[in-house]
Amino acid sequence: MTAETLVSADPSFKSELLQNLSNLRAFALSLVGRADRADDLVQETIMKAWSKQESFEMGTNMRAWLFTILRNEYYSRMRKAGREVSDTDGEYTHTLAVHAPQEGSMDMQDFQKALEELPDDQREAIILIGASGFSYEEAAEICGCAVGTIKSRVSRARLRLQELLGVSGHADYGPDGNSAAVTGRAFSA
Template identity: 65%
Template sequence: MNPRKELLEHIPNLRAFALSLTGNADQADDLVQEALMKAWTSLDRFQPGTNMRAWLFTILRNAFYSEFRKKRREVEDADGAMAAKLASHPEQTGHMDFEDFRRVLDQLPSDQREALILIGASGFSYEEAAEICGCAVGTVKSRVNRARARLAQMLSVDTAADYGPDTISQPIITDVTSKGRSVA
């Protein structure tokens, strides 16, 4: 018998087997279609005189378990919540925000700029920054607050989220909206 005709004769048996594996008619039809496509493209490798039914069932079974393993590693994300957590912001916007930030930072008075860079960019504590600047801790806090407020005003920033997500400038621009104060 012609292998192509024999392949078509086994479709009802393949569908019944697929239905027993998946338990869902639509998934079973998809599985049979996938198995038939694989068999059709590999028909030249089928050995005439061997059991085509067994060959087709093996292809179908392997396709089912391959898909099963693949789905086990996947996370269903129907509403897109998981994908939203993985999304990243475009880098060019952050770069442009940072360039604007650098330009405006240079316009700050030197004592405010120094305090802001020590606290926000370099990660020093207020006490360490006060020691470096040779002034009181309160003076450093005041300079940082005034610098942040001035930066926010010059950049037209209302919240930290307005400025951009880049990791370089975010420590410097922080949300201080509590108690009615503007973002700085």
């Protein structure tokens, strides 16, 4: 054993974890849709990651490692909650968008709602690939499935989101007065 492996509270473990927190939070919120639940999930992930830090090899992809922990935690909670919370769930869904990012909120809220509509596997796939910045290979590893599976989930997610958001190519997009006005403003600002 080298001296390095004996260092327990590796300061760079903490700082690397910190650096990844914003991205991890965004992933959690995209996954669960509620800020309080998302942050609970992040907190649990921090504690799990901390207790498992010996199993993490510095220099490897900490982000993927953290995302994997968070994802596992999410699904194990879902399984538990499936039994207990199912009937109160209806009340919660209304407050889903409460967190709603401050600016551009209509757009954001619509998007968050649409995201909620996706099946879990499609939602996580499109987030990991489209927003978190992972490769298909990394996403496959995080989700414990084949690369091809991730690819097909992402494309199904895209199609479904297009449907839900009414984004269906040329006809719908261009001539829409509303969005044209918004785009115009954004460009002139």
